[in-house]
Amino acid sequence: MSESSCDSISNSMIMTCFCGELTCCFTSKTPLNPGRRFYxxxxxxxxxxxxxxxxxxxxxxxxAVKIERDNLKKKLENLESLNYxxxxxxxxxxxxxxxLKMLCILSFTVFVVFVVAIFK
Structure with missing residues (x-):
């Protein structure tokens, strides 16, 4: 794509690049896009x-962080299910x-009743 040098900014809109620098307005001279302006x-x-x-x-x-996050989520789910x-x-x-405690208490009670009944 051939292009002209930086056109004057006075008549065009001032644009900034994603990096924060001012952009230059160019006019295309290619056969596919003749006269098309771009920054x-x-x-x-x-x-x-x-x-x-x-x-x-x-x-x-x-x-990589997203993959690690997803892996940690899976581990957390596994640990939560294991905890459950x-x-x-x-x-x-x-x-x-x-x-078992109830059975022991009942057995002890029966034993005490039996011992008291024998020695009476």
Whole structure:
């Protein structure tokens, strides 16, 4: 795409690039887009490439963090289900212990009644 040099900003809208720099307005001279106006950052392309690489690296880091977050969510779900299972298991054991205590108290009561009946 061939382009003219930076057009005057006085008649056009002032735009800023995502990097914060002012953009230049260009007019296309290609056969496919003759006369089409477009904006481009005034920074040299090498700085844009560095910025683009940084953005890509940040995107990759974000994706890695999202994957780690999803894995941690799965681990949390597994731990919560394990905790639920253990709580139910504990409740069942407590119920069994209570039944055994009742049985022991009943057995002791029967034994005491039996001993008192024998020695009377």
């Amino acid at each position: 481009r950052c005034s920074k040299p392309k090498s700085k844009l490439k560095v910025a683009t690489l940084k953005i890509e690296n940040l995107r990759e880091s974000l994706n 299972f253990e709580v139910n298991k504990s409740r069942n054991l407590e119920a069994k212990v209570l039944k």
